[in-house]
Amino acid sequence: MDNFTFQNETKIIFxxxxxxxxxxxxxxxxxxxxxxKNILLHYGSGSIKKxxxxxxxxxxxxKANINFIELGGVVPNPRLSLVREGIKLCRDKKIDFILAxxxxxxxxxxxxxxxxxxxxxxxxxxxxxxxxxxxxxxIGVILTIPAAGSESSWTSVVTxxxxxxxxxxxxxxxxxxxxIMNPELNFTLPDYQTSCGASDxxxxxxxxxxxxxxxxxxxxxxCEATMRTIIRNTPLALKDQKDYNPRAxxxxxxxxxxxxxxxxxxxxxxxxxxxxxxxxxxxDIAHGAGLAIVFPAWMKYVYKQDIQxxxxxxxxxxxxxISDLETTNNEETALKGIEALEQWFTTIKMPIKLSQAxxxxxxxxxxxxxxxxxxxxxCFVKLEKEDVEKIxxxxx
Amino acid sequence: MDNFTFQNETKIIFxxxxxxxxxxxxxxxxxxxxxxKNILLHYGSGSIKKxxxxxxxxxxxxKANINFIELGGVVPNPRLSLVREGIKLCRDKKIDFILAxxxxxxxxxxxxxxxxxxxxxxxxxxxxxxxxxxxxxxIGVILTIPAAGSESSWTSVVTxxxxxxxxxxxxxxxxxxxxIMNPELNFTLPDYQTSCGASDxxxxxxxxxxxxxxxxxxxxxxCEATMRTIIRNTPLALKDQKDYNPRAxxxxxxxxxxxxxxxxxxxxxxxxxxxxxxxxxxxDIAHGAGLAIVFPAWMKYVYKQDIQxxxxxxxxxxxxxISDLETTNNEETALKGIEALEQWFTTIKMPIKLSQAxxxxxxxxxxxxxxxxxxxxxCFVKLEKEDVEKIxxxxx
Numbered sequence: 001m002d003n004f005t006f007q008n009e010t011k012i013i014f015x016x017x018x019x020x021x022x023x024x025x026x027x028x029x030x031x032x033x034x035x036x037k038n039i040l041l042h043y044g045s046g047s048i049k050k051x052x053x054x055x056x057x058x059x060x061x062x063k064a065n066i067n068f069i070e071l072g073g074v075v076p077n078p079r080l081s082l083v084r085e086g087i088k089l090c091r092d093k094k095i096d097f098i099l100a101x102x103x104x105x106x107x108x109x110x111x112x113x114x115x116x117x118x119x120x121x122x123x124x125x126x127x128x129x130x131x132x133x134x135x136x137x138x139i140g141v142i143l144t145i146p147a148a149g150s151e152s153s154w155t156s157v158v159t160x161x162x163x164x165x166x167x168x169x170x171x172x173x174x175x176x177x178x179x180i181m182n183p184e185l186n187f188t189l190p191d192y193q194t195s196c197g198a199s200d201x202x203x204x205x206x207x208x209x210x211x212x213x214x215x216x217x218x219x220x221x222x223c224e225a226t227m228r229t230i231i232r233n234t235p236l237a238l239k240d241q242k243d244y245n246p247r248a249x250x251x252x253x254x255x256x257x258x259x260x261x262x263x264x265x266x267x268x269x270x271x272x273x274x275x276x277x278x279x280x281x282x283x284d285i286a287h288g289a290g291l292a293i294v295f296p297a298w299m300k301y302v303y304k305q306d307i308q309x310x311x312x313x314x315x316x317x318x319x320x321x322i323s324d325l326e327t328t329n330n331e332e333t334a335l336k337g338i339e340a341l342e343q344w345f346t347t348i349k350m351p352i353k354l355s356q357a358x359x360x361x362x363x364x365x366x367x368x369x370x371x372x373x374x375x376x377x378x379c380f381v382k383l384e385k386e387d388v389e390k391i392x393x394x395x396x
Numbered sequence: 397m398d399n400f401t402f403q404n405e406t407k408i409i410f411x412x413x414x415x416x417x418x419x420x421x422x423x424x425x426x427x428x429x430x431x432x433k434n435i436l437l438h439y440g441s442g443s444i445k446k447x448x449x450x451x452x453x454x455x456x457x458x459k460a461n462i463n464f465i466e467l468g469g470v471v472p473n474p475r476l477s478l479v480r481e482g483i484k485l486c487r488d489k490k491i492d493f494i495l496a497x498x499x500x501x502x503x504x505x506x507x508x509x510x511x512x513x514x515x516x517x518x519x520x521x522x523x524x525x526x527x528x529x530x531x532x533x534x535i536g537v538i539l540t541i542p543a544a545g546s547e548s549s550w551t552s553v554v555t556x557x558x559x560x561x562x563x564x565x566x567x568x569x570x571x572x573x574x575x576i577m578n579p580e581l582n583f584t585l586p587d588y589q590t591s592c593g594a595s596d597x598x599x600x601x602x603x604x605x606x607x608x609x610x611x612x613x614x615x616x617x618x619c620e621a622t623m624r625t626i627i628r629n630t631p632l633a634l635k636d637q638k639d640y641n642p643r644a645x646x647x648x649x650x651x652x653x654x655x656x657x658x659x660x661x662x663x664x665x666x667x668x669x670x671x672x673x674x675x676x677x678x679x680d681i682a683h684g685a686g687l688a689i690v691f692p693a694w695m696k697y698v699y700k701q702d703i704q705x706x707x708x709x710x711x712x713x714x715x716x717x718i719s720d721l722e723t724t725n726n727e728e729t730a731l732k733g734i735e736a737l738e739q740w741f742t743t744i745k746m747p748i749k750l751s752q753a754x755x756x757x758x759x760x761x762x763x764x765x766x767x768x769x770x771x772x773x774x775c776f777v778k779l780e781k782e783d784v785e786k787i788x789x790x791x792x
Contacts, residue, residue: 001644003411008404014661015399215641217628218649221621229614245611248397252660253614261657264648265410 001215001265008259010152011178014252016244018182019142022057023064026099026140029177033138035096040089041068042110044102045075048144051188057101057142069093074102077280077287078109080124080160086113087123090137098139104148104200107141111156111174114139127158127167136173142180145189146251147197147288149204149258151179159281165370166281181255183247191238195348196288198234201254202227203291205262207273210309210380213266220312223262227317229253234348271378272298275388278367285357292350293357297395299338302381310334318344354395364392397611397661404655406548407574410648412640414578415538418453419460422495422536425573429534431492436485437464438506440498441471444540447584453497453538465489470498473676473683474505476520476556482509483519486533494535496572500544500596506535507552507570523554523563532569538576541585542647543593543684545600545654547575555677561766562677577651579643587634591744592684594630597650598623599687601658603669606698606705606776609662616708619658623713625649630744667774668694671784674763681753688746689753693791695734698777706730714740750791760788
């Protein structure tokens, strides 16, 4: 086990009707921190208005005498252009707090605004150079889509439409102060978004699970527990859209998958995320769908690095029964695990091939080049440009 | 799943040589919080001097120009009398920070001092009435014994020798700000303390695991993962005292077992802790040993409340193979799980009967009376005085 530091101070307020607490919770936070009641209300393209959530939030904020300025319009793979607009608003209107109401894209956009408001340079530089900030506008969250884990993570991923680059930035300053999570808010999610979310959260654990660090029994166990929970509950959530409990299990799992706990004492991989970021920057494919395509291909490319770990994944996560196999050949078991993962993605109607997302081979070389622009990606196996290209090929 | 709020802001600094960071970490915290460099160094009965840890800590504090006043002498089942002494010291010497170096008893004692210093009334009242505080002296920890989880919990348990009462107090104000955890510091632990610690941490999960809350799949999985880790690694740690990895797994598991994560969305039981507290208040038996005696007896008394949950415990935690049993009678499987837990306690040389700790039946009635003084205990099954007495009988 490696040495580590772990701290995650986000306050999670979880359960039915918790969105009604938003005014009170925000006012309390602002009072404790001696901040003004000027806040930015940041959201997406209007689904919170259709669902009635917007009205509830506005009502609760008004009751708590909070002055809010609105900035909607965040789209999946959130845009740098809107971030710049948000930064200008926060500066002009002396905003002391950002409330992000939405999924990971809205929260990531809020984090970029948060980081950029007090930063004197160009906010995109922070993403390009993983810059350092000394202050940020505090953020609160009402989460509507369990997926990205952004509600308690310290990362933000933003897309620059001008050069089609999707980059991430991290800082403890942008970790949300609180996150309100009501699984009922997911009842209206289209199946496709539920599945993309499940794929995203599973990928967050997979990135941490495939490690070269030895003696990580406890975090292996926690990762496996989280993955089994996602694998079991996603089909249940899809089966009955308004069944509270599978939604609740998934929502809490999505946070734990990405709050830092599951990589304590171990090195993760993260190349699949890098490979997928190029896909979604180039083709604007949903992040979760991109990950469902990339991960099995990555696995097929790297499993020989540690066949025993892939056997463990097959048996403990994908429930491959060694007794059902004709041989007990480890490689066969490892491959059965990858196959079972593909089957699961297919069951929840995620694509597992680029062709299913209408993506052809024409940009493989360009994407592989961009992906490895700063050097090889991944820790479990270090991947050069040629390797990344081969993984796109395997995902054809 | 129940609604819940979860927040745990303790910064964990984990791994080899991390105790050498104590001066720097403390100075940084004091600077950030604009506090003076007057701290109380609180520890136990001298084992940190024998092990050399004391010298390292003092050296690091001096290098960081921190003024420390010492208060040693904490004993297992920490005493109210020393807490009162600490409170007086903190007030007289204008102490702004308490550094607890030791196991759960030292940390619990520090927490009681922390809570009492700015509290105008009698500190014991806080424990007797679960009072409220509005401020406390911040605490940092160097953990030497993985067991109580006190390094990131918000509870303190203290014994009043005058009336032999052992009571707990909780407040977010007394949760440690940071905890330094180096598994190497456990290399010198006597086997008995390693086992008591393992029993204590396992009990923390068991208290959360046995619940009447339905649809708690994810937290069940996390609890089971944590229990399996403890069960697997304790014998390994005992086998080779200086094997870093099992010690590291146990140490991190002990924190997660009690940091609040494993009871998110579910109601725990906690009667076994109450029943044990009377034992250790009356006989000064080690808490972990007391729990190893009480838990199997409690299980035998209550398992019919939810046989299926006990079957799940048997199969998923204690690795009882249903195929090995002559019948697949659920009750039999449930009882096999309890038996397997007793066997495991025996393997790690914990007592499982009161007679092994030389405790006879003479005080059963008195302890049961004290235990239920404020009403029935436990949530999984509510236990009246008569029930508690029967559990002591089952543990004879």
